[in-house]
Amino acid sequence: MARIDDLINEIGDERVRAGVAAEVKKLRDNKKFGLVFENHLPELSYLYSVPAAKGASVVKRGAKAAEVYRVQSFAGDKAVIRRDIEGVTETETVNPQELVAVKRYGEAIYPALLPVETVTKNEAKPYHTLINSDNYHALQLLLYCYEGKFDVIYIDPPYNTGERDWKYNNDFIDKTDSWRHSKWLSMMSKRLHLAKRLLKQDGVIIVAIDDLEYSHLALLMNSIFDGWSKHTIVTLVNARGKGGANFSRVHEYLLAYVAPSGVVLPLPKKLDEPLFEDLENSEDIIEEDTNSNTFLAPLRRWGQGSRRKDRASMFFPIYINKESLAIVDVGTPMPLEEEPEPFDKDGITAIYPIDKKGIQRRWRYGYEGVLDEIDANNLVVIADGNRFEIKRKETPTDYVSWKTLWTKEEFAGSSGARFLKYIFGRDDAFPYPKSVYAVAEAIFAATHNRPNALILDFFAGSGTTLQSVCYLNANYGGNRRCVLVTNNEVNEKTTKQLYKEGFIEGNPEFEKHGIAESVTFPRCKYVINGKRDDGTPLPGKYLNGRELAKGFDENLAFFKLGFLDPNQVALKTQFEAVLPILWLMAGAKGKLELTDDNKAFYIPENSPFAVLLKERYFAEFNQAIAKREDLTHVFLVTDSEDAFRQMTEEIKASGETVMLYKNYLDNFRLNTERDV
Ligand SMILES: C[S@@+](CC[C@H](N)C(=O)[O-])C[C@H]1O[C@@H](n2cnc3c(N)ncnc32)[C@H](O)[C@@H]1O
Numbered sequence: 001m002a003r004i005d006d007l008i009n010e011i012g013d014e015r016v017r018a019g020v021a022a023e024v025k026k027l028r029d030n031k032k033f034g035l036v037f038e039n040h041l042p043e044l045s046y047l048y049s050v051p052a053a054k055g056a057s058v059v060k061r062g063a064k065a066a067e068v069y070r071v072q073s074f075a076g077d078k079a080v081i082r083r084d085i086e087g088v089t090e091t092e093t094v095n096p097q098e099l100v101a102v103k104r105y106g107e108a109i110y111p112a113l114l115p116v117e118t119v120t121k122n123e124a125k126p127y128h129t130l131i132n133s134d135n136y137h138a139l140q141l142l143l144y145c146y147e148g149k150f151d152v153i154y155i156d157p158p159y160n161t162g163e164r165d166w167k168y169n170n171d172f173i174d175k176t177d178s179w180r181h182s183k184w185l186s187m188m189s190k191r192l193h194l195a196k197r198l199l200k201q202d203g204v205i206i207v208a209i210d211d212l213e214y215s216h217l218a219l220l221m222n223s224i225f226d227g228w229s230k231h232t233i234v235t236l237v238n239a240r241g242k243g244g245a246n247f248s249r250v251h252e253y254l255l256a257y258v259a260p261s262g263v264v265l266p267l268p269k270k271l272d273e274p275l276f277e278d279l280e281n282s283e284d285i286i287e288e289d290t291n292s293n294t295f296l297a298p299l300r301r302w303g304q305g306s307r308r309k310d311r312a313s314m315f316f317p318i319y320i321n322k323e324s325l326a327i328v329d330v331g332t333p334m335p336l337e338e339e340p341e342p343f344d345k346d347g348i349t350a351i352y353p354i355d356k357k358g359i360q361r362r363w364r365y366g367y368e369g370v371l372d373e374i375d376a377n378n379l380v381v382i383a384d385g386n387r388f389e390i391k392r393k394e395t396p397t398d399y400v401s402w403k404t405l406w407t408k409e410e411f412a413g414s415s416g417a418r419f420l421k422y423i424f425g426r427d428d429a430f431p432y433p434k435s436v437y438a439v440a441e442a443i444f445a446a447t448h449n450r451p452n453a454l455i456l457d458f459f460a461g462s463g464t465t466l467q468s469v470c471y472l473n474a475n476y477g478g479n480r481r482c483v484l485v486t487n488n489e490v491n492e493k494t495t496k497q498l499y500k501e502g503f504i505e506g507n508p509e510f511e512k513h514g515i516a517e518s519v520t521f522p523r524c525k526y527v528i529n530g531k532r533d534d535g536t537p538l539p540g541k542y543l544n545g546r547e548l549a550k551g552f553d554e555n556l557a558f559f560k561l562g563f564l565d566p567n568q569v570a571l572k573t574q575f576e577a578v579l580p581i582l583w584l585m586a587g588a589k590g591k592l593e594l595t596d597d598n599k600a601f602y603i604p605e606n607s608p609f610a611v612l613l614k615e616r617y618f619a620e621f622n623q624a625i626a627k628r629e630d631l632t633h634v635f636l637v638t639d640s641e642d643a644f645r646q647m648t649e650e651i652k653a654s655g656e657t658v659m660l661y662k663n664y665l666d667n668f669r670l671n672t673e674r675d676v
Helices: 002-009 014-030 135-146 180-198 211-224 367-375 413-424 436-447 464-476 492-500 515-529 566-570 575-585 615-626 641-650 662-675
Strands: 044-047 057-060 069-075 078-085 088-094 099-104 111-120 127-132 150-155 163-168 171-174 199-209 229-236 251-258 295-298 318-321 327-330 348-351 379-384 387-394 454-457 481-486 555-563 609-612 633-637 656-660
Touching: 002 014, 069 088, 111 127, 111 135, 111 515, 111 575, 127 464, 127 515, 135 180, 135 481, 135 555, 135 575, 135 662, 150 180, 150 436, 163 180, 171 180, 180 199, 180 211, 199 211, 199 436, 211 229, 211 251, 251 436, 318 387, 327 367, 348 387, 367 379, 413 436, 413 464, 413 515, 436 464, 454 464, 464 481, 464 515, 481 515, 515 555, 566 662, 575 609, 575 633, 609 615, 615 633, 615 641, 633 641, 641 656, 656 662
Parallel strands: 127 481, 127 555, 150 199, 150 454, 454 481, 609 633, 633 656
Antiparallel strands: 044 099, 057 069, 057 099, 069 078, 078 088, 111 555, 163 171, 199 251, 229 251, 295 387, 318 327, 318 348, 379 387
């Protein structure tokens, strides 16, 4: 670099010399070993649903994204727009319909969730959430609701093939774009930084990728997730192989990074084919980490061969003391034809290997084996209300770690395509969906001991992740819940056709052809309902024999991301628009009912939150929430921090208190500045 310093010193103009020296210093400071890419390319988001108001940043439809104007004024039905280029101001008068409002990344946005449709199969369960949005803004919204709350993030970003598989600033990226890799890395870097803040302290992030960006992505992730435990899993994607010269590629990768205080628990050896066995009803196979090197697993057998009839000699009562939870006696094996007798006397009760659904299974050990296990102090009794489970303390030697080479045929892309064919009845619904089993296995690795895990996929595409999570819940029990985000990209061919027909972005006729509206939501809905909207039952079976037509006992809420005017929020006129965010923050429980702010307070019966809308009714509100033991969030609308503090002290319900709307406005104003 010394030569460049000499050259700088030769620059005569002092101002130019100082400027160049400062820029070179920046370059030196930023240059690091490893990944170096141009991070300065501005990324814009296109807000088709937001009118191009006075003062808004706009671009002309179809023009280059770098050409950003500001709306200066309106003259009749025309808009006057201006931009400054190298100190020269250009103004133009145009038709407002030609303009699209944009935000530069880093400019504050104030998001809202606009409800589109819900699917409710079981009111007692929380809702999975699908958000139609550019993921950058959705991640900002999720930071408001769920910072540090996600157990797992699984994403499958565009692979940057050069085949126009993703858009930067509204342009498809192709092979001729010399900034292709920098743009992709800039896009990923911004999102991964936000994603990291969304993960729990023991969270796991798993990213699917192929050779084209693998090495760049690994370096990027290594710098963002510094200090995490880093793994690359090689997965089969196409057994026949793909690619031209030299080698034929059959694999791709999963980068699995585990937070410093996280662990991916090994699996019980008996679960060697975890995703394909019929494990339905065996919700209790889930191990609990007893914060040491041991795990607890049921003494009752699960999975294949676990029925009473499979080994009658392993069906007998074990007597426990309900108070002390000690094992006091073991009964002898019962003949198959003898029905188990309930026994409950003097605080002693009999436990049989019968699962929660009443299916008679068998213990993992025979009579003698159970006695040995008791002597070795390996068994513990766990009480869950009136139900008692006998578990065995297991050590890692009873378990197998996850391996990093996944070659099962069912993990191939063709398996994903087969599902989409079942669901939509056609081949071309979505290019390259992932295999439901590959995604399920990845999520299962990180959540088999976390039955209530919160999972995020912010490149959801056709929605495979939701189907995989539902499959895991059905097969293993649990209430894993996912949040999916995907944009409403319309493919190039259809876009051209729609333009010809006079439809443009933002127009419902146009938008209904986008991925989120035409593929992701219908797929998730059909998979949960087990049928299409026209009533046709879904054909096909999962590998464990479960029919798709059976659907899943799950709920889903579909939203579109909208944008609010912060002045209106400050004026407290936007309660109805903000309400879905409050519902999401409180765990997406109970059907979301919209309501306006024409009331003193709002306490939905089936959701664990309450909102005080008119401060002067605090006493009545406090009285009303005192009866609710389930509340996790209490929102208080007030302009005064003192009043908020005072109310928080006096509140009679449990749960976190949140000051509206200050908290919302500050979050998006300040956090956005921090993100860039
Ligand atoms: C590779 S696909 C994911 C496929 C998915 N795993 C599946 O099995 O169907 C990536 C998806 O992310 C979407 N996407 C790309 N950029 C996005 C962005 N900035 N915000 C939200 N979604 C985006 C694309 O439209 C595409 O549907």
